[in-house]
Amino acid sequence: MREKKTYFVVIVALFALLSAWQSSGQIVCADVEIVSDPGDRADFVFDSFSKYLSGITFHGIANVNVKVDDQLPANPNCKWMLLMTVENNPSGGTAADEWETLATYGTGTTSPPKIDILDVRITNACSTSPVDGVYQNFNLAGDIIEIIENTGIRINAGSCTTNVNGPGSYLTNYDEFHFQIDFRITPGFTYNPGIYQLQVKFELAEVP
Amino acid sequence: MKRRILMLVVIGMVFGLQGVFAQLQDEKSVTVTMDLQPILQLDMETADQIEFVFDDIKDYYAGITKYGATILKVSSTVSWDLYAVGRSNGTTGAEFWDQVIDYGSGSGTNSINELPLSAVELHQSQPNNGAAGAGITATYIDYSTPFPASNVHNGANSLYVNNGTLTPPTVADKYIAGHSGTTALGDDAMTGGSYLTAGGYTSDYYYVIDYRLLPGLPAIFPNAFDADAATAEDLVTANGADSYAEPGVYTMYVQYVLVEDQ
Numbered sequence: 001m002r003e004k005k006t007y008f009v010v011i012v013a014l015f016a017l018l019s020a021w022q023s024s025g026q027i028v029c030a031d032v033e034i035v036s037d038p039g040d041r042a043d044f045v046f047d048s049f050s051k052y053l054s055g056i057t058f059h060g061i062a063n064v065n066v067k068v069d070d071q072l073p074a075n076p077n078c079k080w081m082l083l084m085t086v087e088n089n090p091s092g093g094t095a096a097d098e099w100e101t102l103a104t105y106g107t108g109t110t111s112p113p114k115i116d117i118l119d120v121r122i123t124n125a126c127s128t129s130p131v132d133g134v135y136q137n138f139n140l141a142g143d144i145i146e147i148i149e150n151t152g153i154r155i156n157a158g159s160c161t162t163n164v165n166g167p168g169s170y171l172t173n174y175d176e177f178h179f180q181i182d183f184r185i186t187p188g189f190t191y192n193p194g195i196y197q198l199q200v201k202f203e204l205a206e207v208p
Numbered sequence: 209m210k211r212r213i214l215m216l217v218v219i220g221m222v223f224g225l226q227g228v229f230a231q232l233q234d235e236k237s238v239t240v241t242m243d244l245q246p247i248l249q250l251d252m253e254t255a256d257q258i259e260f261v262f263d264d265i266k267d268y269y270a271g272i273t274k275y276g277a278t279i280l281k282v283s284s285t286v287s288w289d290l291y292a293v294g295r296s297n298g299t300t301g302a303e304f305w306d307q308v309i310d311y312g313s314g315s316g317t318n319s320i321n322e323l324p325l326s327a328v329e330l331h332q333s334q335p336n337n338g339a340a341g342a343g344i345t346a347t348y349i350d351y352s353t354p355f356p357a358s359n360v361h362n363g364a365n366s367l368y369v370n371n372g373t374l375t376p377p378t379v380a381d382k383y384i385a386g387h388s389g390t391t392a393l394g395d396d397a398m399t400g401g402s403y404l405t406a407g408g409y410t411s412d413y414y415y416v417i418d419y420r421l422l423p424g425l426p427a428i429f430p431n432a433f434d435a436d437a438a439t440a441e442d443l444v445t446a447n448g449a450d451s452y453a454e455p456g457v458y459t460m461y462v463q464y465v466l467v468e469d470q
Contacts, residue, residue, distance in 0.1 A: 026231065027231075027232060029232055032232045032234055033234050034235065034236045036236075041239045041240075041241055042239070042240045043243065044240070044241065045243045046242070046244050046285075047243075048247065049247050049249060049283045049402060049404075052247065053404070061238065062238045099242065102241075105245065105246050106246055106286070106468050113242065113244070118240065181238075183240060185242060187242070187244055187285075189284070189285050189399065189400025189401050190399070190400065191244060192244070192286075193244045193246035193285065194244055195241065195242070195243050195244075196241070196242045197239060197242070198239075199237050199239050199240070200237060200239075200240060201235055201236070201237040202235060202236050202237065202238075203233060203235040204233060204234045204235065205231055205232070205233035205234075206231060206232045208231075
């Protein structure tokens with residue numbers, strides 16, 4: 001009877017140890033951090049006809065600097081992904097495909113602008129993003145654009161190729177861990193005049 | 209003892225499950241604000257003054273036409289309406305031309321110096337493609353009808369006048385583009401855009417305006433009509449038989465108004 005109890009305790013202890021090991025196994029990097037503050041505000045003011053026609057582009061309105069520290073000893077599973085998403089304050093009643101309305105001018109009867117008029121371009125020197133250099137659009141609030149994809153394969157810093165996602169830093173591998181963000185808007189003539197707002201979020205996460 | 213074991217199991221599982229969901233992450237955001245300011249821009253090419261000098265009997269009979277005297281070019285970021293309204297300083301009345309000079313004694317028994325502003329006739333090069341709504345009751349929705357022969361009087365081109373004000377026309381009046389109401393684009397509004405990008409002089413953003421003044425003989429201005437095109441405002445109808453325009457110099461102005469659809 002006592003032996004059975006002893007076995008049972010050992011099994012429980014092993015289970016707890018296994019769980020604890022699994023727990024530490026999910027944290028594969030020591031730290032992930034977007035160092036720079038990518039945003040103050042990007043204010044697009046359309047106050048002339050030529051701006052409506054040609055649009056406004058802000059180059060480098062946001063700079064995302066990534067820093068991912070490996071564990072000690074190094075963990076070969078430490079890799080990361082970088083996402084971009086958009087929010088429009090849906091709890092305030094904003095439709096999923098529209099900008100949040102802060103104020104309207106006049107008594108126009110058309111609709112607020114659609115989210116898809118915001119063009120976003122990501123670039124870095126090594127073109128590590130699969131969407132590097134090509135303007136992207138969101139259609140609905142919550143849509144995600146993957147800047148660095150979760151491919152399940154680790155590509156080490158220094159490779160200077162697509163989807164570099166190993167540990168590293170913009171300080172040591174600037175061409176791979178620094179992303180310049182450009183915003184462009186060409187509103188056209190179909191939307192109500194007013195002041196509108198969107199929030200673009202950059203999310204960095206480790207992936208086991 | 210069993211309870212202690214069970215406790216250990218539960219604690220172990222809780223720690224284990226916590227571990228499954230752990231993930232290092234960070235996020236930053238940028239706020240994008242867009243200020244869409246309304247722009248309504250009406251570019252006009254015209255002479256400072258358009259003069260009609262009636263010094264020949266055939267001019268009285270046939271009238272004088274000034275082709276392409278005004279070119280209107282629209283650029284708008286919002287839905288819009290464009291209309292013309294006849295105005296004066298009101299020295300002889302709110303809806304009449306101002307008499308600047310009175311030739312001769314000016315005291316003929318039936319001579320009238322109250323010339324109606326609606327005697328001015330307009331013709332626009334492009335039809336109004338923003339007035340298809342069912343609620344519009346105007347006999348003539350715009351000024352696109354060609355000037356009729358000098359012996360035909362129907363009010364198709366008579367200028368909109370509203371008691372000397374620039375109040376927008378109603379559903380019974382003429383617009384150059386768009387119309388009264390806010391039902392829908394095409395029904396009573398024109399879509400935002402510009403003559404710069406929409407095809408130039410053949411587009412809905414570019415209007416060449418012709419002017420005609422037809423005094424007739426006697427000079428009663430038979431093409432002066434109210435907005436309904438049925439109420440004549442010629443001098444005989446307004447003042448009685450044998451009335452005629454007092455010779456002199458008269459002035460008035462045509463105001464072109466570009467507004468957001470409303």
